[in-house]
Amino acid sequence: MQCDDITWNILHKGQCSYKAWSKPKMFCRNEMNLTGLCNRASCPLANSQYATVREENGVCYLYAKVVERSHYPRRLWEKTKLSRDMNKALEQISDQLIHWSEYVRHKCKARLIRIHQYLIRMRKMAVRGNQKKLIPIGRKVERREKRREEKALVAAKLDHAIEKELLARLKQGTYGDVYNFRQEAFEQMLENTEKELEIEQETEQDDPDTGETQFVADFDSSDDEGADIEDGGHWSPPDTDSENEEDWQAEQEEAGDDDDDDEDGDEPMEVDEPPKKKAKKEVKKKASAKKTDGKKKLKKRARVEIEYEQEPEPRQRLKA
């Protein structure tokens, strides 16, 4: 009734619903298959003398085929429970399968070992409770996120933002003394010199009028500064007193110029013409006018000397 060769020929060359096509080898989907491969030796349908090991809920069973009952497919397989101890189970297998082929016996043992290994691993994992939970990644979601990220990156203008933040920190003074840029250094130096000068004045002088040392600080000649401070008590800045200036101007004119007589003669004429209300201002203006006129005249004669007149230092000397 059972003819293995015919069955195998039909299954191998024809149609077998357990065949699984794959590239290197053909596989078998039949759960009774011993090796999982589709070949003559391990085909559960084309072998009358066949056995396999299966695991059900952590317990191993040896299934041996009894060909005589092949007309009762439900009772075709003889099922024996195997011991939990692997060595004993192996012995059981070799006892039970004593009349089976060497190939089947060997493969059954190998399968048993394999099953035991994965059972041990399963138990370990269950005890440790460290099973990774795999979460599927939505491809579309991923793509969308990527696109949004790119857009966010463009919107961020990272370099600009970082630079702005850094400059803000610099302005805030987070960096303290690390950076000494020229402007800051210059300002700081100015402040320091002012403070020093003030301290010196406080110690040496009592006069409050002489506090205007900025005038001196603008010119960097240190000798003059010293002289000023020494003379300070006597000297008062020329800009404050207009009368003095006029006096000085008058002196100059008297001392320097004889030709100005003509202009002096003109002056009273001009003063007489306008009404008397404007008196003082007018006088002042005229004084300045005179000054300029005098300068112009001097310019014609000798230019170098005129420039001397404008400078403040020679005035002091004159006065002194």
Next chain:
Amino acid sequence: MQKFIFSILVFGYTSFQTTFKFCYELQKCIPNSEIYTRKNVLLKKIIEQAKEREFTDLLIVHEDRKKPNGIIFCHLPEGPTAYFKINSLTFTQDLKKFGEATSHYPEVILNNFNTRLGHNIARMLACLFPHDPKFTGRRVVTFHNQRDYIFFRHHRYEFKKEGAKAALLELGPRFTLRLKWLQKGTFDAKWGEFEWVLKRHEMETSRRRFFL
């Protein structure tokens, strides 16, 4: 003394080069950090060990398909735990122009973290770095949040034109972080209290709604 730790989570039995490389690059950015391989040890055990050694932060890099794809960021001893996804990672050597990082403590710039959650995250990130940056090193590490994506950059800067401009030279790796969840306490997947979890269907209703 502040100490930080990295550990590598390996899905198979081998860890891949890119993940190690990423860890080394991170180590370059974060001072006083150490790298350990995770030899299939449970995370809770690692946290206990780290606490014993007085580490202040724990970063665990996850990898998938031979690429780092996530970071568990755990503040110790009892800080919050966050999980970030890593996107678009570029190593230093793949950059067009890059410099060598020095060992000075870097400054940290945290941009655009506006909400309460954002402040939380920003604080966690800031804690990763020493609080007394060396300004002479001119190193700056930036976490810039834009639309819930946190861009990481590492630069050396230089002020030019008397402090009117800042020139930047990129030093470290580039990557983007995306927050997936934030948990109170140290890592506990089962019983931990989640402060915030990114739920796509509930939260991503509008493209203009951001959480950081």
